Amino acid sequence: MSDVGVTVKFFASLREVVGVPEMQISASSLCQLKTHLKTQLPAPVLSELLAPNVRVAVNQALIEDDDLVLADGDEVAFLPPVTGG
Amino acid sequence: MTAQADSGDSRVVIQTADFSQDAVYQAMRKKLGAAVGAVVTFVGLVRERNAQAGSGEVVDTLTLEHYPGMTEASIARILEQAEARWPVLDCHVIHRVGTMRPAEQIVLVAVASAHRDAAFAAAEFVMDYLKTDAVFWKREVADGSAHWVESTDQDRQRADTWQQK
Numbered sequence: 001m002s003d004v005g006v007t008v009k010f011f012a013s014l015r016e017v018v019g020v021p022e023m024q025i026s027a028s029s030l031c032q033l034k035t036h037l038k039t040q041l042p043a044p045v046l047s048e049l050l051a052p053n054v055r056v057a058v059n060q061a062l063i064e065d066d067d068l069v070l071a072d073g074d075e076v077a078f079l080p081p082v083t084g085g
Numbered sequence: 086m087t088a089q090a091d092s093g094d095s096r097v098v099i100q101t102a103d104f105s106q107d108a109v110y111q112a113m114r115k116k117l118g119a120a121v122g123a124v125v126t127f128v129g130l131v132r133e134r135n136a137q138a139g140s141g142e143v144v145d146t147l148t149l150e151h152y153p154g155m156t157e158a159s160i161a162r163i164l165e166q167a168e169a170r171w172p173v174l175d176c177h178v179i180h181r182v183g184t185m186r187p188a189e190q191i192v193l194v195a196v197a198s199a200h201r202d203a204a205f206a207a208a209e210f211v212m213d214y215l216k217t218d219a220v221f222w223k224r225e226v227a228d229g230s231a232h233w234v235e236s237t238d239q240d241r242q243r244a245d246t247w248q249q250k
Contacts, residue, residue: 012233013222
């Protein structure tokens with residue numbers, strides 16, 4: 001395990017699916033974070049969380065690159081498709 | 086680090102409380118003086134029937150969720166795009182979150198310009214992109230059952246038409 005602690009947030013339907021609004025995870029990249037989630041969450045939850053239409057934001061900016069390096073204290077958010085105002 | 090609810094753009098307000106269209110309008114008039122020739126304000130309300138097939142289901146409540154900080158920034162970007170496209174003198178968005186019932190106000194868009202064509206167009210542009218790009222999620226209780234509202238192709242297509250204009 002790395003020493004990089006990040007806050008992972010789940011919004012809207014994903015919060016309900018995961019069952020908590022956020023969790024603390026140690027991971028030094030997005031890829032590592034997803035691997036970590038795979039060991040923690042049941043398959044049906046993962047299939048929703050890692051669905052193609054779910055976007056990931058790091059420190060509130062949308063990120064496509066799974067290799068992105070995370071820093072201690074970063075905030076990673078899983079966002080279901082927005083339904084607008 | 087913690088997410089801050091302040092996007093740094095005072096023209097975007099997210100709140101649970103209701104709002105006064107007239108207060109925003111009068112504040113814009115006072116600020117802009119005689120430079121302004123047109124103010125368009127739009128208010129979106131909770132409809133009593135949803136978009137389900139047929140005549141729709143009866144909506145009991147609509148709950149909006151947002152991501153403090155990111156939501157404000159997503160709306161600020163829409164305002165910046167409108168300003169880049171039309172000669173906008175001032176613009177404001179107030180968006181409510183939390184649980185609302187039919188006939189309640191959800192969103193206010195107010196745009197001021199020297200002339201009405203720019204004010205009308207910019208207000209419509211902002212509202213169209215609020216429907217597709219603003220970071221909100223809607224949960225609806227209709228006909229007694231709760232569900233998350235899905236984004237519609239109709240809204241996306243409407244926003245996309247601005248790329249062709």
